[in-house]
Amino acid sequence: MRKLWLSLVVVLGLILAAGCVSEESAGSGGDEEADGAEETDNTSEEGNTEEAESDDELEIAVVPKLVGIPYFNASETGAEQAGEDLGVNVEYTGPTEADAAAQVKVIEDLISQDVDAIAVAPNDPASVEPVLKKAKENDIHVMDWDTPADKELVDLSVKQVDDEEFGRHMAEKLVEAMGTEEGEIAILTGGLSAANLNSWIDAAQSELDENYPDIEIVSDKIPTDEKQQVAYQKTLDLLKSYPDLKGVLAVSTPAPLGAAQAVQEKGLQDEVSVVGSALPTDSEPFLEDGSLDTAVLWNPEQLGYLTVALGKMLAEGEMPEDGQEIEGVGEITVEDDGKTVIMAPPQDYTKENASEFDF
Amino acid sequence: MKALLKQKEFSVLAIVIIICVILSFVSPVFLTVGNWMDILEGNTVIGILAIGMTLIIITSDIDVSVAALTTAVAVSIGFMFQYLPDSWFSVVLIFLIAPLIGMLLGAFNGILVSKIQIPAIVVTLGTLNIFSGLVLYFTNGNYINSTQFPQSFMAFSNIEILGIPILIYLFALVAVSTWFILKYTLIGRSVLAIGGNAQSSTRVGINFKKVKMFVFTYMGFLGGVAAIAQTSYTTAVDPNGLMGLELTVIAAVVLGGANIHGGRGSIPGTLLGVLLLAIMQNGMILARIDTFWQNVVTGAIIVIAVSYDEINHRRNQAKLANIDVKEAS
Numbered sequence: 001m002r003k004l005w006l007s008l009v010v011v012l013g014l015i016l017a018a019g020c021v022s023e024e025s026a027g028s029g030g031d032e033e034a035d036g037a038e039e040t041d042n043t044s045e046e047g048n049t050e051e052a053e054s055d056d057e058l059e060i061a062v063v064p065k066l067v068g069i070p071y072f073n074a075s076e077t078g079a080e081q082a083g084e085d086l087g088v089n090v091e092y093t094g095p096t097e098a099d100a101a102a103q104v105k106v107i108e109d110l111i112s113q114d115v116d117a118i119a120v121a122p123n124d125p126a127s128v129e130p131v132l133k134k135a136k137e138n139d140i141h142v143m144d145w146d147t148p149a150d151k152e153l154v155d156l157s158v159k160q161v162d163d164e165e166f167g168r169h170m171a172e173k174l175v176e177a178m179g180t181e182e183g184e185i186a187i188l189t190g191g192l193s194a195a196n197l198n199s200w201i202d203a204a205q206s207e208l209d210e211n212y213p214d215i216e217i218v219s220d221k222i223p224t225d226e227k228q229q230v231a232y233q234k235t236l237d238l239l240k241s242y243p244d245l246k247g248v249l250a251v252s253t254p255a256p257l258g259a260a261q262a263v264q265e266k267g268l269q270d271e272v273s274v275v276g277s278a279l280p281t282d283s284e285p286f287l288e289d290g291s292l293d294t295a296v297l298w299n300p301e302q303l304g305y306l307t308v309a310l311g312k313m314l315a316e317g318e319m320p321e322d323g324q325e326i327e328g329v330g331e332i333t334v335e336d337d338g339k340t341v342i343m344a345p346p347q348d349y350t351k352e353n354a355s356e357f358d359f
Numbered sequence: 360m361k362a363l364l365k366q367k368e369f370s371v372l373a374i375v376i377i378i379c380v381i382l383s384f385v386s387p388v389f390l391t392v393g394n395w396m397d398i399l400e401g402n403t404v405i406g407i408l409a410i411g412m413t414l415i416i417i418t419s420d421i422d423v424s425v426a427a428l429t430t431a432v433a434v435s436i437g438f439m440f441q442y443l444p445d446s447w448f449s450v451v452l453i454f455l456i457a458p459l460i461g462m463l464l465g466a467f468n469g470i471l472v473s474k475i476q477i478p479a480i481v482v483t484l485g486t487l488n489i490f491s492g493l494v495l496y497f498t499n500g501n502y503i504n505s506t507q508f509p510q511s512f513m514a515f516s517n518i519e520i521l522g523i524p525i526l527i528y529l530f531a532l533v534a535v536s537t538w539f540i541l542k543y544t545l546i547g548r549s550v551l552a553i554g555g556n557a558q559s560s561t562r563v564g565i566n567f568k569k570v571k572m573f574v575f576t577y578m579g580f581l582g583g584v585a586a587i588a589q590t591s592y593t594t595a596v597d598p599n600g601l602m603g604l605e606l607t608v609i610a611a612v613v614l615g616g617a618n619i620h621g622g623r624g625s626i627p628g629t630l631l632g633v634l635l636l637a638i639m640q641n642g643m644i645l646a647r648i649d650t651f652w653q654n655v656v657t658g659a660i661i662v663i664a665v666s667y668d669e670i671n672h673r674r675n676q677a678k679l680a681n682i683d684v685k686e687a688s
Contacts, residue, residue, distance in 0.1 A: 068500035069599060096495060097602075192650065220650035227600055229593050233401045237644040240388045240397075254597070261593070285505050 057089050059115040060311040062304065063106055064094040065123050065147070070279055071253060071300050074359035075146070078304030085328065088312050091115065092304075100124035107131045111138055117311040119158070121146035125195075129153060141314045145307040147196055156314055157340045158307050160298040162333075163196065167203025169346045170275055170296050174247050175212055177273035177293035182214035183246035186238050187221045188231055188259055188276075190252025197251050200277075204249060218242050224255045231258025239266060250276030256295060260286035280349040280357040287351045295349040300359060302329050306343050368616055370668045371631040374660070378638055386645035394641070396524060402637040403530040403588045404429070405604065406630065409611040410537050411581035413629045414574045416612050417554040419621025420479035422578055424468060426604040427490035432461045432586035434494050437503040437596035445509040453512070458583035464490065465579015466572070473571035487605075494598050503596040516591035526588050533584060538626040546573055554621035611636050614661065616668055623672075635664065 062079045064072040076092045083090030091110070095102030100123040108131060110118055118135055122128045122144065132142050132153050145158040175181060187204070189197050201221055208215050222238075224231040231254060238245060239262060248263075250256040256276025260283070263272050269290040278295040286292035306329045310320060320326075320341055322334040333342040349357070382389040408425050415422050436457055443449035464486075471482040505513065518525040541547040549570045552560040561567050590596060615632025617624030639660060643653040 068495040068498075070501055073499055073501070096492070219644070219647060222644065222650055225603075227602075228595065228597055229401070229404075229589075229600060232593065233397070233640070234644060236397050236401070237641055240391075240394055241386065241645045241647065254600075257595070282502050282504055 057087065058117075058312055058315050059089045059091065059113075060308050060315065061091045061093065061110045061113075061115045061118045062145070062307055062311070063103065063110070063118065063120040064092070065103070065121050066096060066098045067092075067094045068096060070282065070359060074279070074300035075304030075307075077359075078301035078306075079308045080304075081301070082305040082308035082328070086309060086312055088308065090308055094121075095123075098123050100127040104128060104131050107135065111135050111140060114138070115140060116315040117141040117143065119143045119145045119307045119311050120149060122149045125149045141311070143307075143311060143314060146303065151337075155339065156310055156320070158303070158310055159340060159342045160300075160303050161344070161346050162342050163199040164203045166296070166346050167200035167205075168207040170200065170249060170251070170277070171204035171207040171212075173294045173296055173348065174249050174273060174275040175208075175215070177275055178247045179273075180246065181212050184216050184218045184242055184244050185247040185249060186218050186235075186242070186245060188224050188234060188248060188250040188252075188255045189221045190224060190226045190255060192221070192223045194252070200251055201249075204251075218245065221251075224250075224252065224258065226252055226254055228254040228258040228261070231255040232261045233258075235259040235262035236266075239263075239268065239272070245272055247273040247275070250274060250278075252276075253278050253282070253297075256292055257282055257286060260292035264289060264291035278349075279359055280354040281359060283349065284354050287349070287354050290351070293350075295354070296346050297349065298343060298347055303343060305329055306332070306341075310341060368625065368628040368631055370671055371615055371628060371635060371664060374664050374667070375631055375635050375638065378635070378642065378660070382638065382642045382646060386642070386647075389642065389645050392522075394645075396522075396527070398634075398637050398641050399527045399530065400524045400592065401641075402633055403526045404585045404592065404601075405607055405611060405636070406530050406633045407533050407581050407585040407588060408604070408608045409615075409629050409633050410533055410626060411578035412608050412612045413615070413617055413624050413626060414537070414541065414550055415479070415578055416609075416617045416619060417550055417621060417624040418571060418574055419554050419557075419619075420472065420571070420574070421609065421619070422468065422479060422483045422575065423605045423609075424483040424487040424490060425578065425582055425608055426601040427487045427494070428461065428464050428579060428582040429586045429589065429604075430598060430601050431464060431490045431494050432457050432583045433590050433596050433601075434498055434598060435460050436586060436590050437507075438497075440503075440508050440512070443509055445511055447511050449509050450511050450515045453587060457587050458580050461579040461581070461583025461586065462576050463579065465582060466576045468579070469572040469575030472575060473568040479575075491602075498598045500598050502598070505594040508594065512591065513594065516594060526592060529584065529588060533581060534626060534630060537581075541626060546570065550574060551622070554623070556622070607636065610661070614664055618672075635660070 064075065066072065079090050079092050094106055103123050104127060107118060107120060107128065111134060118140055120128060125148065129150050132149060135142050142154050143156040143158060144154050146160065148157055174185065187201055189201060222234050224234055231250065235248060235258060248259045250259045256274060256278040259274045259276065263269060263274055264286060273293045274291065275294050275296065277297050279297065280295060283292050283295045287295065306326060309326050313320060320332060320334055323331055325331055330344055335342065388394055408429065412422060412425065436453055439453065439456065443452065468482055468486055471477050472479045515525065520528065541550065549565045552565055553567060553570050557567060593600065611632040612624065612629050613619060614635055615628035617628065639657050648656060
């Protein structure tokens with residue numbers, strides 16, 4: 001029996017040792033890969049001699065919720081443009097899925113690369129807290145963008161719009177599109193637990209309650225799993241279930257497309273108005289025939305640009321001021337706490353202007 | 360009647376009927392033709408994938424790469440659309456190429472599972488990541504909207520025969536032919552035999568590898584068909600649009616009475632499983648159930664359906680065991 005225990009312990013020890021070794025080698029291999037990728041990135045993008053001596057350039061890391069969706073691709077374009085314009089090195093990197101744990105790993109890697117500033121759009125504010133603390137201990141400037149992290153922790157917080165203003169603006173646009181101040185409307189959302197979507201919807205609801213008391217919201221907000229086909233099916237069900245429905249407010253980028261598709265298919269463009277947050281190129285086919293009345297969003301390219309610009313200021317020890325003019329973005333608003341920066345008022349995309357944008 | 364009660368699909372059918380009765384009292388819209396067309400058309404993709412998954416689950420394997428595989432084919436379709444001329448020929452060509460791409464991807468899973476004999480969950484978890492990684496690399500997540508589709512394909516997706524959308528015919532065709540394969544062909548019977556008892560079935564001369572290869576390739580083929588259905592349903596290609604759908608597909612198959620350990624499962628059962636999930640989704644809004652309660656209700660019905668089915672199955676097994684003992688003594 002004792003022999004058995006002994007051998008078990010030995011085996012366990014071996015496994016642990018092997019685990020450590022392979023982790024180490026995997027870790028270093030990963031770093032090398034990352035470095036390699038960086039180098040090729042630099043050479044392919046810039047290729048000029050200035051970039052070769054990039055050692056004393058500031059390094060700003062921008063971490064989106066995930067990479068590979070149109071919205072965050074657009075902000076990547078903006079962030080890289082800012083890097084070029086302002087002469088800073090921009091590392092735009094994030095997980096391939098909107099996964100909190102994967103995002104934490106990305107930030108860990110950035111800390112070991114010793115960048116000057118990290119701007120993160122947290123998937124889950126609570127789970128990035130420890131790693132952001134660690135970044136601060138390593139004298140890295142920490143900021144959030146797109147979605148707020150813990151307020152106490154960040155040096156700066158970049159917001160695309162004021163949530164309250166954005167929600168109220170969407171509600172106003174919907175009432176405008178409906179052309180009447182009474183009737184039934186429904187609200188679609190990406191997911192019930194998304195904090196920013198919830199705060200927009202709350203703001204929209206208070207706008208409707210305060211100023212348009214005759215508008216009735218037929219049910220609680222309806223989740224659509226961030227998927228167009230789900231939003232499409234739910235809107236079909238809504239149209240059947242509430243034949244007098246006058247409007248749909250669809251929050252989250254795929255939801256307005258699905259809602260508009262249902263309205264388009266049933267030929268209800270004139271009876272049912274759809275307003276929501278969507279990117280202009282995606283919404284074009286629906287804006288054209290009026291099945292989607294207005295897409296409201298901000299400019300994600302500018303958001304990426306502003307994040308890098310502010311990251312640079314922060315790394316140089318400056319703080320932005322209220323009403324300051326940022327080149328390429330415009331006048332920004334700084335809230336009373338001195339560290340929450342609001343980019344611009346919401347932007348409307350309509351039939352007339354949607355084709356002017358390439359995101 | 361007794362024969363009907365004994366059918367293993369009966370428990371799901373009973374629950375489907377009960378829910379239908381309740382919903383038709385609660386909402387006058389539920390039992391309309393239009394609503395049922397919406398339900399069926401909206402669940403064509405899940406249905407087609409669940410039919411393929413049934414065969415895999417019968418052989419006691421699982422394929423978690425289906426959603427990624429379908430997305431990969433859908434993205435290929437979107438890519439081809441940019442080069443295809445606007446004629447009916449393009450639609451026919453899509454119907455030839457898309458299932459073929461699906462079959463190749465499915466065969467890749469099949470080879471790894473049957474020839475190298477890696478457990479299917481590991482293989483398909485791997486290919487899930489390979490497929491979705493490649494899709495993200497090539498598309499960068501960009502959405503392709505209908506402005507880039509050939510008009511002929513848009514016309515195809517709007518076809519209705521006798522007031523029934525074309526996708527429902529496609530769904531029915533897949534269901535009937537798979538049911539036929541499973542019931543009346545040698546390979547179909549082998550699928551059931553291997554699921555029942557792999558060792559005995561190889562002893563009677565069934566080629567284990569060939570059958571495994573078949574179920575995964577067939578799954579890929581149906582993934583290709585589902586990709587066409589998805590593209591025509593949403594008239595868009597969204598690289599993230601099917602993420603996580605594999606779980607719904609597997610849930611539908613298991614709800615339909617298939618045993619995750621293999622050997623048990625049928626096409627009618629799976630169709631009922633898909634229908635159960637579909638009418639629950641549909642009924643939530645029609646019945647005007649509060650959003651936050653919808654998940655609770657959905658979960659509760661799933662638990663009830665599965666436990667009911669499992670208890671029934673266990674009871675039947677107990678009877679079988681009883682007979683065995685009596686014969687032995």
